Amino acid sequence: MINQYFFHYLVFSMNLSTNNVSVLQLNSQPPTIYEILRFALPLVLGLVTNALMNLTDTIFMGWLGAAQLAAIPFAAGIYLIGWILMVGIMRSSISFIARLFGAKEKHKIGSILFHYQLLAIMGLPLLLLYIQSFPIFSQLAQLSPMVAEYAWSYLQVLVWGTAFTLLLILYTSFYQAIGNSTFPMYISLIVLVINVILDYALIFGKWGMPALGVAGSAYATILAQAVGAFVMLITLISAENRQQFHLRYWQRPDMNLLKQIFWVGFPQGLGDFTELIAWVGLSVIAGRLGDTALAANNIGMQFTLVLFLPGLALGITAASYTGRFLGENRPELARLTTYKILSIGGLYMGILGIPLWFFGAEIARLFTEDIVIITEATYVFKVMALYQLFDCIGIIIRATLNGAGDTRIPTLFLLACILIVMFPLSIIFSLFITPPLMGIWLGTFVYMVVLAMLMLYRYRSNHWVTIQLETRAIMV
Structure with a gap:
C-alpha cells in the first residue's frame, strides 16, 4: 500500500514535472542528439519494465506447474489480440495533445483527455464480449481440459483490468505528448514492483493473502496497474494542472470529436493489431516445419520483441516532437x-547487427544445447542482422506519421505488405531454401525492406504536413 508520505511525495514530484515542462518547450532549432536521447531513454526503460512484468508472471507460473505455465501465456496472448486495438486508439491521443501543446492551446487538452477516457472505459464491455470467443481459440489450439481451465480462469479475471490498463496508457501518452517521458517511467517501475510483490502474495498465499494460483497473477496485474493509473490521475487533477489544461470531471460528449478521434485512432490500432497477427502467423508457418524449426523461430521472436523496443521508443519520441512542431506550424523542424x-536509430540498429551476425550461435546457446536448433537460430540471427536498419526505418517513420495524424494510408501499406509480400514470400522461400526456416525469415526481410520504402515514400510526399486535426471547435 502506498503510505501517506509516499503519496504526497508523488504528487509533489508530479507538480514539479508538469510545472517545469516549459524546459521541454520547443524553440527555433531542432532538438540536439542529447535532448532526443534524454527523452527516449526513459521510454526505453518504461517499455522494458512492461516486458519484465510479463516475464515475472511467466516465472511464477513455472513454479506452479507445467499446465499453468502453458495456460497463462496462451490466455495473455488471446487478451492481447483484442486489447492491442484499443491501445492503438489510446496512443493516438499523442497526435491531438502534442499539436495542441505546441500551438499553446493547452486549455483544449482537457476535452481531448475526457473523450479518450470515455473510450478507455468503453474498452471493458468490448473486451468482455471479445473473450467469450475463448472456446474457439481453445479448440484451435487443442488445449487439454486442465490447461483450458487455467487459461479461462486467468482470462476471466484479467479482463476486468481493461479500463485501468487503457487509462494508464492514455495518461502515459499525455505526458509523452507534452515532452515528459521521465514520470511515466517512474510509474512503470512502481507498477512493476507492486506487481511482483502481489504476484508472490496472491499466487502462493503469502503474508496472510489467499492462495489464488493463476487468478492471483491476474489480480496482481489489475491492482498494480490500477495503482499506476490512480497515481497518474491524482497528479493530473491537481489545481494547477486543472487550470492549465482545463481538465474536467464531466462534459457533454462531442460526437464530432469522438468521430475524429476514432477516424485517427482506429487505423493506428488496426495497424498494431495487424502487425501482431502477422507475427503470430509467422510462428504458425514455422510450426508447420516441425518442433525444431518452431523452437529456433521462437528464439528469434523473443529477441525481436526485445530489439524493437529502442526503435519503438525513438518512434514515440519522433511522434511527440512532430506533433508539437506541427502545432507551432513549423513542419521543417519536425x-x-x-x-x-532516424540517424540515431540507424546507428543503434547497425551496431546491433554485428553481434547478431557474428555471435548468433552463442546467443542461441543461452536457450538450448540442441545443436540443430542452435544452427537454425543462427541463420535467423543473420537475417535479423540484415533487416535491423529497415525495421528501424519502418517503426520510426510509421510512428512519426501517426504523430501527425496520418494513420490510414500507413496502415493500408502495412496490410498490403503483410498480405502481398510477407506471407507469400515466406512460404515460397521456405520451399526452396535450406533450412526452410531461413527462407521464412528471408521473406520477412523483404517485407521489412518494402515496408520501410513505402513509409519513406509516404513521409516524403509531405501529406502529413497538410493534415488538419479539427480541434478548433473543442468546448473549453
Whole structure:
C-alpha cells in the first residue's frame, strides 16, 4: 500500500514535472542528439519494465506447474489480440495533445483527455464480449481440459483490468505528448514492483493473502496497474494542472470529436493489431516445419520483441516532437528532428547487427544445447542482422506519421505488405531454401525492406504536413 508520505511525495514530484515542462518547450532549432536521447531513454526503460512484468508472471507460473505455465501465456496472448486495438486508439491521443501543446492551446487538452477516457472505459464491455470467443481459440489450439481451465480462469479475471490498463496508457501518452517521458517511467517501475510483490502474495498465499494460483497473477496485474493509473490521475487533477489544461470531471460528449478521434485512432490500432497477427502467423508457418524449426523461430521472436523496443521508443519520441512542431506550424523542424532520430536509430540498429551476425550461435546457446536448433537460430540471427536498419526505418517513420495524424494510408501499406509480400514470400522461400526456416525469415526481410520504402515514400510526399486535426471547435 502506498503510505501517506509516499503519496504526497508523488504528487509533489508530479507538480514539479508538469510545472517545469516549459524546459521541454520547443524553440527555433531542432532538438540536439542529447535532448532526443534524454527523452527516449526513459521510454526505453518504461517499455522494458512492461516486458519484465510479463516475464515475472511467466516465472511464477513455472513454479506452479507445467499446465499453468502453458495456460497463462496462451490466455495473455488471446487478451492481447483484442486489447492491442484499443491501445492503438489510446496512443493516438499523442497526435491531438502534442499539436495542441505546441500551438499553446493547452486549455483544449482537457476535452481531448475526457473523450479518450470515455473510450478507455468503453474498452471493458468490448473486451468482455471479445473473450467469450475463448472456446474457439481453445479448440484451435487443442488445449487439454486442465490447461483450458487455467487459461479461462486467468482470462476471466484479467479482463476486468481493461479500463485501468487503457487509462494508464492514455495518461502515459499525455505526458509523452507534452515532452515528459521521465514520470511515466517512474510509474512503470512502481507498477512493476507492486506487481511482483502481489504476484508472490496472491499466487502462493503469502503474508496472510489467499492462495489464488493463476487468478492471483491476474489480480496482481489489475491492482498494480490500477495503482499506476490512480497515481497518474491524482497528479493530473491537481489545481494547477486543472487550470492549465482545463481538465474536467464531466462534459457533454462531442460526437464530432469522438468521430475524429476514432477516424485517427482506429487505423493506428488496426495497424498494431495487424502487425501482431502477422507475427503470430509467422510462428504458425514455422510450426508447420516441425518442433525444431518452431523452437529456433521462437528464439528469434523473443529477441525481436526485445530489439524493437529502442526503435519503438525513438518512434514515440519522433511522434511527440512532430506533433508539437506541427502545432507551432513549423513542419521543417519536425522533418529535421525526424531525420536526426532516424540517424540515431540507424546507428543503434547497425551496431546491433554485428553481434547478431557474428555471435548468433552463442546467443542461441543461452536457450538450448540442441545443436540443430542452435544452427537454425543462427541463420535467423543473420537475417535479423540484415533487416535491423529497415525495421528501424519502418517503426520510426510509421510512428512519426501517426504523430501527425496520418494513420490510414500507413496502415493500408502495412496490410498490403503483410498480405502481398510477407506471407507469400515466406512460404515460397521456405520451399526452396535450406533450412526452410531461413527462407521464412528471408521473406520477412523483404517485407521489412518494402515496408520501410513505402513509409519513406509516404513521409516524403509531405501529406502529413497538410493534415488538419479539427480541434478548433473543442468546448473549453
